Amino acid sequence: MTVSPVDVVIFAPLAPLFGVLLFWFIQLVFIESQKYLLSKIWDRHKPLCRFTNFLGILYQTICHALGYTLTKSGISNFYVSINYGKVAPKKEKKGMFEWMSNSFLFIGPFFIPAVLLLICFFLIKGSGVDIAQSIEHTFAEGMINFGTNLYAFSESLFGFLANIDLLHPAHLGFLMLLIFLGMGIRPSYIGEEKRRKVNMLYDLQNIQVHILHKPLYILILFLMAYILSYISVLLKTNWYTVLFSIFGWLSIIAIVALFITHLIILLIKTTDEFPRYWRHLPYLTIFLSYILMRIVFYFFPIDHLRTVSLFVMVLSTIVVVFLLLKYKTNKFKTVTKMKQLRVEDGPKRSIRK
Amino acid sequence: MDQNDLLENEHVEKILSPHPLSFMKLQSLCLFLIIWGVLVGWLVNFSEYKDLFSGNEWFPLLAWGLVLLLVGIIASLLTIRWSIFFLYLGVFAGGVGLMLSQGRLVDSGVFIPFYSVAVSIIGFLIVELYRRSHKYIISNLRIIFKGGVVTKRERTLRYDKITDINAKQGVLGQIFGFGTIIPISQSGFGLGSDQSFAAGGVELGTKKAGFLGIFGGGKEVQTPRARSYYELHGVHPYKEIKHLVENMVQENVITPYQQEQVAVQKEQVDVQKQMRDLLKKQIGSKEEQEEEEPES
Numbered sequence: 001m002t003v004s005p006v007d008v009v010i011f012a013p014l015a016p017l018f019g020v021l022l023f024w025f026i027q028l029v030f031i032e033s034q035k036y037l038l039s040k041i042w043d044r045h046k047p048l049c050r051f052t053n054f055l056g057i058l059y060q061t062i063c064h065a066l067g068y069t070l071t072k073s074g075i076s077n078f079y080v081s082i083n084y085g086k087v088a089p090k091k092e093k094k095g096m097f098e099w100m101s102n103s104f105l106f107i108g109p110f111f112i113p114a115v116l117l118l119i120c121f122f123l124i125k126g127s128g129v130d131i132a133q134s135i136e137h138t139f140a141e142g143m144i145n146f147g148t149n150l151y152a153f154s155e156s157l158f159g160f161l162a163n164i165d166l167l168h169p170a171h172l173g174f175l176m177l178l179i180f181l182g183m184g185i186r187p188s189y190i191g192e193e194k195r196r197k198v199n200m201l202y203d204l205q206n207i208q209v210h211i212l213h214k215p216l217y218i219l220i221l222f223l224m225a226y227i228l229s230y231i232s233v234l235l236k237t238n239w240y241t242v243l244f245s246i247f248g249w250l251s252i253i254a255i256v257a258l259f260i261t262h263l264i265i266l267l268i269k270t271t272d273e274f275p276r277y278w279r280h281l282p283y284l285t286i287f288l289s290y291i292l293m294r295i296v297f298y299f300f301p302i303d304h305l306r307t308v309s310l311f312v313m314v315l316s317t318i319v320v321v322f323l324l325l326k327y328k329t330n331k332f333k334t335v336t337k338m339k340q341l342r343v344e345d346g347p348k349r350s351i352r353k
Numbered sequence: 354m355d356q357n358d359l360l361e362n363e364h365v366e367k368i369l370s371p372h373p374l375s376f377m378k379l380q381s382l383c384l385f386l387i388i389w390g391v392l393v394g395w396l397v398n399f400s401e402y403k404d405l406f407s408g409n410e411w412f413p414l415l416a417w418g419l420v421l422l423l424v425g426i427i428a429s430l431l432t433i434r435w436s437i438f439f440l441y442l443g444v445f446a447g448g449v450g451l452m453l454s455q456g457r458l459v460d461s462g463v464f465i466p467f468y469s470v471a472v473s474i475i476g477f478l479i480v481e482l483y484r485r486s487h488k489y490i491i492s493n494l495r496i497i498f499k500g501g502v503v504t505k506r507e508r509t510l511r512y513d514k515i516t517d518i519n520a521k522q523g524v525l526g527q528i529f530g531f532g533t534i535i536p537i538s539q540s541g542f543g544l545g546s547d548q549s550f551a552a553g554g555v556e557l558g559t560k561k562a563g564f565l566g567i568f569g570g571g572k573e574v575q576t577p578r579a580r581s582y583y584e585l586h587g588v589h590p591y592k593e594i595k596h597l598v599e600n601m602v603q604e605n606v607i608t609p610y611q612q613e614q615v616a617v618q619k620e621q622v623d624v625q626k627q628m629r630d631l632l633k634k635q636i637g638s639k640e641e642q643e644e645e646e647p648e649s
Contacts, residue, residue, distance in 0.1 A: 050528045082527040167399070169392055 007138045013229035015142025016244030019150070023251035027110060030258040031185065037265045044272055054082040055184030059109045061085035066112065067104025071097040099214050106210050113181040114250040117257065120177060124170050125160055129153045129249075131242055137233045142241055149245035154252055161256070163306050166290055179264065182257030270321055273329050282321050289316040360494060366597060369489040372531035375587020376480050382437060383476035385424065386444065390469020393417045397462030406462070413461040414452065418445045444472055489585050491597060494605075496536060500582035508583050512605035514538050519577035520595050532591035534598060535577045535584040545578030 042049050061080050064087045068075055074090030089101070104112075122128065132148035165171045211218055225240075232240040271279040293309035302308065325331045359365070374380075397406045397413045406412045425441035428434075448468050451457075457464045482502060490497040498508040515536045522532035537543035581587075588594045607615070 046530070047528050054524060054528065082524070167395070169395060 004138075008233060009230075011139035012137050012142050012233075013226045013240065015139045016146045016241050016248075017225065019143065019146040020244050020247045020251070023150075023248050023255070024110065027185075027251050027254050027258070030255055030262070034182075034258055034261060034265070037262065037269065041265060041269050041272065045268060048268070050082045052183040054080075055180060056109070057082070057085040059113050059181075059184045060105065061087055063108030063112050064101065064105040067101035067108065070104070071101050073097060073101060096217060099210075099217050102210055106207050109185065110254065111247065111250045113185050114253045114257070117174075117177060117181055117253050118246075118249060120174055121157065121160070121253070124174055125156070129156050131238065131245070133238060137229075145238060145241045146245055146248065149241065150248045150252065153245075153249045157252065157256065162310065163304075164310065165306050166310075167294060178253075178257045179260055182254075182259075182261035185254050185257060267317075267321070270325070273331065274324050275328055278324055278328050281324065282317055285317050285320045286313060289313045359492070363492050363494045365490055365492050366601075367491040367594070369491065369585065369588045369594065371484050371487050371581065371587035372526075372529060372589045373481075373484065374525055374529055375531055375533075376484055376581075377525055378432075379480045379483075380477065382428075382440065383473040383480070386421075386469050386476065387473045389417070389420060389424075390466045390473075393469075394462060394466030397465075410458050410461065413465060414449065414458070417461075417465050418449070421445050447472070487581060487586065489588065491594075491601070493601070496585070496598070498583050498585075506582050508542075510536055510538055510542075512602045514540075515602050517577075518595075518599060518602065519543070520591075522591055526587070526591065529589070530591055531587045531589040532595070533584055533586050534588065534591075534595055535579050536598065536602075537577060543577055543579045543584065544575055547574045547576050 038049050038052060058080050061078070064085075065075050065078060068087060068089045071093060072091075073093050075087060076090045077086065077088035079086045092098075093101075129149070129152050132145040132152070164175060166175070228243070229240045232238065267282060271282055274281075290309055290313040293312045294305075297305040297309065393413060393416065396402055396416075406416070421441045422438070422445060425438035429436075429438040448465065451468065452461060452464055486500050486502045488499040490499070495509050495511045498506075498510070500506050516539050517537040519535040519537060520532060521535075526532045535543045585594065585598070
């Protein structure tokens with residue numbers, strides 16, 4: 001098969017870039033959705049929302065501080081609270097350095113917490129992920145390799161999550177970290193006080209302003225990406241795709257973390273509708289069903305006992321929630337009320353009979 | 354608060370007690386005991402490292418105690434409170450004593466987690482009892498701090514005696530909306546000090562005659578600090594209480610304008626007094642004249 005030089009020189013380097021952008025946008029949609037859900041439970045769960053704010057600001061501030069450290073600006077002041085974070089540099093640097101530290105501030109929170117999770121994941125799992133080898137450096141090949149790397153990683157991550165042992169301290173710690181990072185992977189927060197309207201494109205606007213402020217730097221970054229791609233072609237390696245695949249992995253981890261956080265927030269939101277003591281039942285079911293299954297399987301071991309335990313835990317929680325919704329609320333409209341009969345006695349007034 | 358305890362024209366604004374999470378420093382000591390105890394249980398019974406502990410029946414006990422005491426030392430050094438170390442030492446000694454007396458050394462992998470959880474539950478209950486022993490009464494005239502599990506303590510602070518208010522809110526406080534307010538009195542009650550000291554020594558001459566010199570230096574920084582019985586510890590809702598106390602202090606402090614008014618009034622009283630004295634003198638002299646005239 002003949003490879004077009006135009007494809008190798010111009011289009012091939014763009015393939016993994018497009019892939020990263022796609023996943024990043026999916027991540028962004030999840031982030032906005034999480035913000036919306038949090039604003040819905042704000043009134044009843046202020047401490048939880050403040051906690052998520054704190055996590056978001058903490059990651060953002062750490063990323064900003066990291067940006068200043070890497071650009072050798074130094075840090076003179078570091079302050080984090082539940083609604084405000086501030087990092088002041090020792091030396092005010094202009095130009096490329098300032099732009100880089102701002103990039104860490106705006107884009108860092110999307111990826112840097114996920115880096116921590118990725119490291120933890122590899123440490124717990126104790127093995128890496130198979131990387132796809134490039135044969136031809138074309139746009140299509142780049143996309144396929146990027147997709148293959150992402151698939152291999154997803155298979156490994158979901159396999160681990162499906163077999164997670166919640167009685168293993170390291171596994172439990174990883175899950176907790178996943179939830180905590182999921183709550184904080186968002187570069188902006190919903191604020192100390194409830195906002196009636198959550199700005200869905202706030203983060204994108206920030207990044208857009210940041211990019212348009214210095215378009216030359218973006219051009220330089222593109223150029224660097226192209227150069228790295230050409231070096232990969234010349235050395236006949238797949239460094240370029242692997243580098244961007246790592247960004248894809250980070251996005252996948254972030255999306256998974258956000259998905260789990262979504263489930264937790266949805267559970268909280270649903271249980272709020274139950275009467276006072278009943279609302280604790282689904283949470284008790286989560287713990288009790290899992291521990292019960294593990295005790296049963298300890299005495300009567302079966303294959304895939306962790307997966308089965310997890311499945312039973314999730315299923316029993318869903319069943320309990322639905323039963324409570326049916327019998328303790330009128331969510332499914334099963335409890336019909338007698339409609340009040342109204343007899344009209346005029347164009348505007350009505351009399352209740 | 355009993356109505357008899359109130360002064361004349363006094364009414365209670367708020368009765369407060371610390372937030373359940375405001376003693377997290379103490380609660381975290383119990384929390385660590387649970388986590389470490391359960392972790393030891395898991396390591397000895399279920400983990401891939403369980404063979405390491407099967408060599409000797411003392412191994413799980415030593416591992417548990419060693420980490421417990423090490424954490425106790427680190428926590429004591431960081432908080433400058435040796436009671437944490439002695440607390441963990443007591444827990445460890447109690448565990449060892451109980452295990453030996455009951456002959457449960459072989460089952461230490463099971464005993465340690467259960468013992469840790471039991472001790473922690475007792476710890477949590479003691480902390481809760483301690484928390485509930487605090488009561489802060491904010492009236493329109495003063496703040497009354499009451500507390501004590503066995504020995505009852507009470508401090509009364511009038512608003513006009515408060516010179517400064519220190520307020521602090523940790524991350525947990527910011528999340529759950531509680532914080533600590535320390536009213537500092539004119540006598541300096543509510544102030545503590547942080548001390549740091551560095552010292553070094555040199556010895557000259559090692560064979561027969563030696564000279565030893567020690568040099569050092571220290572510094573002290575005054576900082577708002579009081580025992581939880583004598584401050585508004587972990588009160589909820591923090592912002593509202595802080596605002597209330599600040600308002601009360603403001604209402605009881607004489608402002609410069611009011612001071613000026615008082616000075617003017619004092620001056621007027623002095624003038625009136627002088628006038629009264631003069632009038633008295635005049636009346637006195639008139640009466641004397643009238644008495645003298647009929648005689649003449």
